[in-house]
Amino acid sequence: MQKKTLLDGQKIQITIKRLCHQLIENHDDFSNTVLIGIQPRGIYLADRIHQELQSILKIDNLKKGNLDITFFRDDFRRKDGLVTANSNSIDFIIENKKVVLIDDVLWTGRTIRAALDALLAYGRPEKVELLVLIDRRFSRHLPIEPDYIGKKVDSLDSQKVVVTWASEGAEDKVILLSEKQ
């Protein structure tokens, strides 16, 4: 395995700050906007964005939830092994709200397709936007593009992008893993 660091802790912090300011440009005081992290890996980024936004805006009532997409996946019974479900925690209705979906890595777009489906169970949002830390561009299977991007990355299908977080006991880091030739 070859490892290449794409973003280190400091860069991630700068990127998150920049993403937050871009969000503020479009959402003002967030009175009608909610953040939704996608389980299992998007929730760490959602937490960070949530904290950062609240400290920049000096508010403490920004709504945030976690969305699990397991039962909405399109590869059920088509791939080996079972993906274990995670919990949903959305204790508000998203009817007529602006929703910012947050995930760490955007690759084929299938997770986001499932998330859009899963989201409907909580109401009809006014608008849904997508924020990702890493965009593995030119690898989409579906017509899905992010609205806010931390970093665009060119990668092969055989490679893997791994994001780890200090809040899960590792360090803030994005690495690109590739098989040794």
Place this chain on the structure above:
Amino acid sequence: MAADRLSTRHLLGIKDINRNDIELIFETADNFKDVINRPIKKVPSLRDITIANIFFENSTRTKLSFELAEKRLSADVVNFAASSSSVSKGETLIDTVNNILSMKVDMVVMRHPYAGAGQFLSKHIKAQIVNAGDGAHEHPTQALLDAFSIRQKLGDVEGKKVVIVGDILHSRVAISNILCLQQLGAEVMVCGPTTLIPKHIEALGVKVEHNLIKALNWCDVANMLRIQLERQDIKYFPSLREYAMMYGLNKQILDNLNKEIIVMHPGPINRGVEITSDVADSKQSIILEQVENGVAVRMAVLYLLASQG
């Protein structure tokens, strides 16, 4: 941490599954419980699966519960009741089921009056089978939802004391419950008149008690079973009234215990026989929670089985 898949293709009985399987089912059921409490109670997971509910014996709760679970997972459902079918014209079990399967059914949920019917069928057909009760043998999903309800109410099943009261001899719920609770580390006692306790049941590792008050003072949870008059070919006790006096649970008994216990009942209740109305409707009873959990647990079972179809 539970395993990431079941160890079996069919759910024929608790005897065939292990503790990891049970824990995986519970963890998945937690997620489905969340799903069925949302404004939109449906997920698309089983949208390309067809399930046949084949009931050779009457049922309200189990059949409705399975059907709801299937529909909330977006499966296509066909229902079949023996009373209104060609079975009464003399068709055999395999023929009936094979005919249904040639209509491209992926999964069969079956209730049958004979023990082992599910086992038999699983050797002859390709579809996956979920046993919804076979004679006096097993009723695995009922045991799972009972244990799930105890876990939800008391936090854990391990180390808890559960007494099963009533007609143990004719009860598939009792056997499956004993096996399931023991796998999860609970202590189990059975209580009832001598005639309704099977001989050698101690061999399963359960305690036997014939005095209801003693049993209730020992336990954390009392599961009151129905007297299955339809399976009793001879008289096992002098009268229902005498049974109710000796083994019926009423408010007075409940209030005089030295602790607060949880009361369960798999339904249908014979009010005034094994349990009085004021107990069935009391705060200590979790009978309706059991029904709600039944849908979530059955969704988990169907989802997990389908994932390895």
